[in-house]
Every structure is written in structure tokens, then in C-alpha cells.
Amino acid sequence: MSAGPLAGIRILEVGHMLAGPYATMVLADLGAEVTKIEPPGGDISRQVGDAYFASLNRGKRSVCLDLNSEAGRERLGELVAESHALLVNLKPSAIRRLGLTYEDLRRWNERIVCVALTGFGMDAGDDPAFDYVVQASTGVASLTGDPDGPPTLPGYSSADNSSGLTAAIGLLAQIVSGRGGQVEVSLRDVMLSQLNYRASAYLNEGTEPRRLPNGAHSYYVPAQLFPTAEGHLALFVTHDGFWRSFAAEAGIEGFTTMAERAARREEVLDVVTKALATDTAASWEARLRPSGVPAAAVRTLPEALEATPEMVVEAGGFRLVGGSVRVSGHEPDYRPPPRLGEHGGLPSGKDAA
Structure with a gap:
């Protein structure tokens, strides 16, 4: 088996929970070396549970840095100097305050690709932008459910996952261009873009969207x-x-x-x-x-997993759903999620030298 198609690509991740970590895990499954930059307390998804964290962070490295400190920012710069891209999934004010934009980091590496994955865009403020909030604000919830019932939501984080995939595409596109630069992806824009034919019907024909x-x-x-007679x-x-x-x-x-x-x-x-x-x-x-x-x-998730055993993989003692991109000659190396600071830095908050 050959190395993954992204072998040799080094990506840094700064973020929490789902959208950003999912984006970089997809890239790690394809062979990229992903280093997760975590604060002294770690990604807050570690508090949700080990299985949750593993489902978004398998195969990554973890470096623990306090980016509020001069030493932490200096060490980040050193990592940027030897990386291809940095993906950040934080509020716009935090991205700017921590110096995680291309303009801040280009002094370390002119060709670094900086991806800002936010709720509403870098210039739209810090309004809360969690998955369900974005589904509500973009019209997705209003289109989901029966017409006589309340609006509802899918049973999984569709905005976060979709935005993560979009961010991964944007990151790779800019790397392929051979130029460094800033890439922006927002959950709001992604969900509006996925309402493609619904939006087109309204914008061009005046057709009001409705639930059926x-x-x-x-x-x-x-x-x-x-x-049916059953199910x-x-x-x-x-x-x-x-x-x-x-x-x-x-x-x-x-x-x-x-x-x-x-x-x-x-x-x-x-x-x-x-x-x-x-x-x-x-x-x-x-x-x-x-x-x-x-x-x-219509199957339950357990029934669907039982019907597709080839999609269930082992990663450091965790049973997880494997990657969805199949590349000829490449078998993903599903490694365990990293321990906090496993590859540098100290969970105590003292940055590695």
C-alpha cells in the first residue's frame, strides 16, 4: 500500500469541538500530519467523553501551548515555519487576538495557508454560532419536519460537519495554488449554499419554501x-x-x-x-x-452499522466510523487520538522550550 495522497503535508489545528477538528481529521485520514494545538486545559471536547473526542481527533498529534503567552506564540511561529496550513475554528475576535491570521503569521512562513472557520465570517462579529443556531438562522430548521408540526433539526451536526468538509476543500485548494494566504469559511455561508435549488426557486421564481x-x-x-405494512x-x-x-x-x-x-x-x-x-x-x-x-x-444507526461492518474501524481501542474517501492503493492508518500535550508542551500550562 502507498502512503496517503496527503503524505508530507503538515497541518496545524487550533479549535474546539467539531467543525475544525472534523476537517483536519478527514485530512489526517488521507495521510496529512495534523498537529492539534491545545490550550493548557485541552480541547473542551475532551470533557464530553473519550469516545466523542476520538471520533473527531484520531490520528493527530497534540502540542499543548498557551497562546496567550509570548512563549506560546513563539513556539506556534516555529511550528508555522515548517507547516503548510493552519486551520482555526474560533470566534473572530479570538483569532485576531491570538494572532492566527495570515497577516500575523506570514513573517514565519510566506506560503502558510491560514483557514478561519467561523460562524458568520471574520467581519461579522462574535455572535454565538453553534450548529443548531446556524441551522435555525439560515432557514434549514424551517424546512425540516412536517408542515403541521414545529420546525425541527437533523439528528446530527449537519452544519458543523458540512462546514468542516468545506474548510478542508478550501485549505487544499490554496495549498494546490502554491501560494500562502487567508481562506475564510463560515457555517452560515455553507448552509445557505447547501440550500441551492431551494434558494434558486425563491430568488428566480418567487417560490416560497415550504415543508411537505x-x-x-x-x-x-x-x-x-x-x-408500509412494517416500517x-x-x-x-x-x-x-x-x-x-x-x-x-x-x-x-x-x-x-x-x-x-x-x-x-x-x-x-x-x-x-x-x-x-x-x-x-x-x-x-x-x-x-x-x-x-x-x-x-428506514434503519436505525445500529442497524446501519451492522449492515456495513467494513465502515467500522479500530483506532487505539476505540471503534469508530472510518473515512469516507477511498483512494486506490491507500489504506488509512487509523491511529489513536492523542493525549493532551503528548507531542510537546505541558498540560500544566508551561510551554515547551
Whole structure:
């Protein structure tokens, strides 16, 4: 097996909890050497629990520095001098106060790439920007849930994770350019960008976004969750070919074009709901799979993990979900998360010499 595609790339991380650490863990899985710069008390996610911390920090190094001290900033500069990028996930005022921008650090390394991952942008202030707050403020929560119920949230940190991936892309793009510089990614901008076709429909056609029952898609019909004789089925019919195959298996006639199905949404959903009620979700999945119709029984996370054992990896005694990028010839080295200050500095707050 070859080294990872990012072997030789050295990345520094300063941040807490999820978005930033997730970004750099993805890069570590691909072979980058990631050094986590932690304050004397450590990343606050260590307080959540060992398994939580491991799920975002496997395979990294940990250097403990007090960046409020002259010695800590001096040691950071030395690390910057031999690194390709620094990713920071803090409030804008803290990023500036600690000297973690390109303008502050270029004296150590003109080609350093500095990524600022914030809630609303470096010039937007320090308003709290936790995942759920961003989902609420960008319209994501208002689009989630049934129309007769309250707005709701996904069962995982979608804003943090999406922003982490976006930050990783921005970091790599600037490294590839061969130039140092400042890169900015905000949770707000990422979530708005992911509302792409919803936003376009409003901006260009004046279509007000609305929630539909059972998570129904705003364009495709039928494309939503359906109750069955046992369990729920996600059915996603995006073109007429899928409809023909599904209708043949379900014994449904008519509604042959996408335009007709959209215009007669309620009739289509009524017919499909009655057809799917005749069998279980698992059975429908098995019946539709040979014809290529997108359909899946709703599973719990434990059931999904049991169905994909190849995605569960070992990292220092922790069982975790492995990386999602597969590179030919590269097998990720899933190493344990670092102990606080394991690779330099002292948890007591006295910076390493």
C-alpha cells in the first residue's frame, strides 16, 4: 500500500469541538500530519467523553501551548515555519487576538495557508454560532419536519460537519495554488449554499419554501418516506424510467410523466401509499432493488452499522466510523487520538522550550 495522497503535508489545528477538528481529521485520514494545538486545559471536547473526542481527533498529534503567552506564540511561529496550513475554528475576535491570521503569521512562513472557520465570517462579529443556531438562522430548521408540526433539526451536526468538509476543500485548494494566504469559511455561508435549488426557486421564481409531509421533495413525486405494512420506506423517484419500473412492481397504472405526477401530487401519493401498505419496508427494498429504483427501508444507526461492518474501524481501542474517501492503493492508518500535550508542551500550562 502507498502512503496517503496527503503524505508530507503538515497541518496545524487550533479549535474546539467539531467543525475544525472534523476537517483536519478527514485530512489526517488521507495521510496529512495534523498537529492539534491545545490550550493548557485541552480541547473542551475532551470533557464530553473519550469516545466523542476520538471520533473527531484520531490520528493527530497534540502540542499543548498557551497562546496567550509570548512563549506560546513563539513556539506556534516555529511550528508555522515548517507547516503548510493552519486551520482555526474560533470566534473572530479570538483569532485576531491570538494572532492566527495570515497577516500575523506570514513573517514565519510566506506560503502558510491560514483557514478561519467561523460562524458568520471574520467581519461579522462574535455572535454565538453553534450548529443548531446556524441551522435555525439560515432557514434549514424551517424546512425540516412536517408542515403541521414545529420546525425541527437533523439528528446530527449537519452544519458543523458540512462546514468542516468545506474548510478542508478550501485549505487544499490554496495549498494546490502554491501560494500562502487567508481562506475564510463560515457555517452560515455553507448552509445557505447547501440550500441551492431551494434558494434558486425563491430568488428566480418567487417560490416560497415550504415543508411537505413525510419529508417530501419539492420537485419530485413520489420522493419521500412512506409507511408500509412494517416500517417506513424511503422512495425517491426522480424520472419517468424509475416510475415505470416502480409502477410495474407495485401494480399502479397512469401518471406516466414527471409533470403529471407533480400536478397530481396528492393522487399519486394516495395510490402509492395504498400500494406500499401491502408489504413490509424491507420486502419493498428487496423487490425494487433489481430494477434500480431508489428505495431503502428506514434503519436505525445500529442497524446501519451492522449492515456495513467494513465502515467500522479500530483506532487505539476505540471503534469508530472510518473515512469516507477511498483512494486506490491507500489504506488509512487509523491511529489513536492523542493525549493532551503528548507531542510537546505541558498540560500544566508551561510551554515547551
